[in-house]
Amino acid sequence: MCQLLGMNCNTPTDILFSFEGFHRRGGLTDHHADGWGIAFFEGKGVRLFIDDKPSADSPVSALVRQYPIKSQNVIAHIRKATQGVINLANCHPFQREIWGQYWIFAHNGDLKDFHARPGCYYNAVGNTDSEAAFCYIVEALRAKWCTPPDTATLFAEIARLAAELHGYGIFNFMLSNGDWLITHCSTKLHYIVRQAPFPAAHLVDEDVTVDFATVTTPDDRVAVIATIPLTDNEQWTAMQAGEMILFRDGAPLLQHQS
Numbered sequence: 001m002c003q004l005l006g007m008n009c010n011t012p013t014d015i016l017f018s019f020e021g022f023h024r025r026g027g028l029t030d031h032h033a034d035g036w037g038i039a040f041f042e043g044k045g046v047r048l049f050i051d052d053k054p055s056a057d058s059p060v061s062a063l064v065r066q067y068p069i070k071s072q073n074v075i076a077h078i079r080k081a082t083q084g085v086i087n088l089a090n091c092h093p094f095q096r097e098i099w100g101q102y103w104i105f106a107h108n109g110d111l112k113d114f115h116a117r118p119g120c121y122y123n124a125v126g127n128t129d130s131e132a133a134f135c136y137i138v139e140a141l142r143a144k145w146c147t148p149p150d151t152a153t154l155f156a157e158i159a160r161l162a163a164e165l166h167g168y169g170i171f172n173f174m175l176s177n178g179d180w181l182i183t184h185c186s187t188k189l190h191y192i193v194r195q196a197p198f199p200a201a202h203l204v205d206e207d208v209t210v211d212f213a214t215v216t217t218p219d220d221r222v223a224v225i226a227t228i229p230l231t232d233n234e235q236w237t238a239m240q241a242g243e244m245i246l247f248r249d250g251a252p253l254l255q256h257q258s
Helices: 016-025 059-065 129-144 151-166
Strands: 003-013 036-042 045-051 071-078 094-098 101-111 169-176 181-184 190-195 200-202 209-211 221-226 243-248 251-257
Touching: 003 016, 003 101, 003 169, 003 181, 003 243, 016 059, 016 071, 016 221, 036 101, 045 059, 045 101, 071 101, 071 169, 094 129, 101 129, 129 151, 129 169, 151 169, 151 181, 151 243, 151 251, 181 221, 190 251, 221 251
Parallel strands: none
Antiparallel strands: 003 071, 003 221, 036 045, 036 071, 094 101, 101 169, 169 181, 181 243, 190 221, 200 209, 243 251
């Protein structure tokens, strides 16, 4: 199946170090070679890059690795197709507008026999279970509220929808509106919160080390979430099956266990 990478920070930060290791899993150090994508929030806008080529040798991936885009919320995905053909329309992350905000979603898993009815507002462009699930979530939220509710109320409703979709199969996902980043674990997700005193970190997928103390300020805080830990000398926290966490400003803010 696919792999996910997310970052949530209290100040705009680039993801070059994490992405350097992550992109290699798309056809080089792992077999997730059916396309990839990454989305960066900048204010209310989103930079979205997708490619149906493996991320390890994608020219678009090379561009992203040379472009230090700073963002407080990033979601990336490398695809191993379980449903849907290999083409651009089926590459994650997916983007939709709701309540005047862009929302970004990426999924790792397989939802068996999930067939959402056509929505009034949102429908899938491609033919993946992932995009269908995303449209199902935002369709339900827009039908329930004309304007966004408070964060805790919204989180509880997304947790309810996530539990419903989890009933169809494996449903690891990441979702962000640029203010927060939500992660849901069905089988495998890990996270780490980096803050002062910052350590040096060494990548699993490539022999690269960064001393974060030299590229950060004492006030910085960065949460990185990945399917499989990206570094081998740091303590990552494994999420539990059915656990959902909302990250804001580089730290877990809300948690739910189903």
